[in-house]
Amino acid sequence: MSQAHDITPREKLDFDLQGDIPKYWFGGDPFKTRLFDAMSTIFPEGERYFISCVRDYRDQVTDPQLQRDIKDFIRQEGQHGIVHSQYNDRLKAQGIDVDMLEGRMRHLMFNVIRKYVPKAATLADTAAAEHMTAIMAHGFFERKEVLDSADRRMRAMYAWHAMEEIEHKAVAFDVMQKVAKVGYLRRTIAMVLVTLGFNFHALLITRYMLQVDGFSRWQRIKMFAKGLAWLFGPGGLYMPMFGHYIQYFKPGFHPWQMGQMRSYQLWLDTFNRTGDPIAAGEALHAAGA
Numbered sequence: 001m002s003q004a005h006d007i008t009p010r011e012k013l014d015f016d017l018q019g020d021i022p023k024y025w026f027g028g029d030p031f032k033t034r035l036f037d038a039m040s041t042i043f044p045e046g047e048r049y050f051i052s053c054v055r056d057y058r059d060q061v062t063d064p065q066l067q068r069d070i071k072d073f074i075r076q077e078g079q080h081g082i083v084h085s086q087y088n089d090r091l092k093a094q095g096i097d098v099d100m101l102e103g104r105m106r107h108l109m110f111n112v113i114r115k116y117v118p119k120a121a122t123l124a125d126t127a128a129a130e131h132m133t134a135i136m137a138h139g140f141f142e143r144k145e146v147l148d149s150a151d152r153r154m155r156a157m158y159a160w161h162a163m164e165e166i167e168h169k170a171v172a173f174d175v176m177q178k179v180a181k182v183g184y185l186r187r188t189i190a191m192v193l194v195t196l197g198f199n200f201h202a203l204l205i206t207r208y209m210l211q212v213d214g215f216s217r218w219q220r221i222k223m224f225a226k227g228l229a230w231l232f233g234p235g236g237l238y239m240p241m242f243g244h245y246i247q248y249f250k251p252g253f254h255p256w257q258m259g260q261m262r263s264y265q266l267w268l269d270t271f272n273r274t275g276d277p278i279a280a281g282e283a284l285h286a287a288g289a
Contacts, residue, residue, distance in 0.1 A: 005167040005264065009075035013277045015157045017087050023094060027149025030210060031227035036158070037091055038205035040084045041098055042198075043161075045105040046129070047081040049114070053126040054172055056119045057179045066174055073171040076164045083157065095212050101205060120180045124190035127172040127182075131248050131255060132194065134169035137162030138261055139241040144288030146237065156281025163267050163284070170255040188249050263287040 026032040051074050061067050088098045113122060140146050141162060147155050176182045203224075210220050231237050247253055266287050271280035 007069055007072035007167045009072055009079060011079055015277060016153045021151050021153055025151035025154050030213060031223040034206045034209040035202060037209060038202045040087055041101045041205060042105060042201060043084040044081040045102050045109055047077040049109040050126045051077050053122040054175055057175050060179050069171045073168045076168055080161055096209055120182050121186060123176050123180050124182050124186050125194055127176045128191040128194040130169055130172045133165040135241045135244045137165050138244060141284050142262060142288055144285060147285060152282060153278060155285055156278040159281035159284050160277045163264055166261050166264055173255050184251055191248050
């Protein structure tokens with residue numbers, strides 16, 4: 001098993017989110033842009049949910065290292081929510097009802113799931129989601145072509161988020177296994193549910209955003225047909241990650257068995273040397289295969 005990374009909270013980062021970022025910042029493609037924008041509207045409440053689910057077991061953790069990891073995990077996730085909320089203010093200016101979207105997400109997560117689902121199951125959801133975001137980090141930045149046409153500032157924001165997901169990818173999993181004692185069946189069922197739920201909500205929000213943008217139903221149908229092929233088709237966004245994804249269903253799996261991201265150290269060294277997350281994001285992107 002590879003050595004885990006240090007979990008380092010990074011705050012007050014400047015991605016120039018108040019700058020002249022194009023409305024369709026992903027190569028001028030409305031579907032690709034709005035899909036990532038949809039993710040951004042999910043993240044703030046999602047991060048709060050993850051923090052809450054891990055905190056349920058924090059008082060039961062006796063391992064000092066895991067306690068430190070939980071503390072840094074919470075700080076990182078909290079900062080992710082703050083930065084995505086800053087970007088989401090741009091979406092509000094474009095006519096997207098972010099408050100409505102976040103309100104629905106908050107109601108589902110905190111008034112329904114957190115209220116009626118066992119804490120062990122919600123922690124399993126969190127561990128599954130953390131695995132998904134970690135493999136997305138690998139998938140988005142190990143292949144240069146994936147984000148090649150994205151605005152450098154948005155690419156840098158997602159790069160920073162991705163690298164910190166790599167750093168803390170095992171924290172919720174370790175709490176789930178070592179403290180909550182979640183078994184194989186609950187762990188794998190959670191991954192199926194999280195996979196379906198995340199993609200369903202992201203695509204539903206994408207459709208709403210394209211409708212707000214004024215695209216006709218026929219235009220949206222054509223965008224979705226092309227976009228879903230890019231998302232799920234052979235050689236698309238998700239398919240190259242499938243081998244990494246499916247490892248979660250292996251008995252005895254642990255997140256660090258998949259090793260360290262090849263170019264993580266380059267991002268870290270560039271950020272530590274420059275203090276500039278955009279420069280670090282560009283170095284990471286340039287290193288993609």
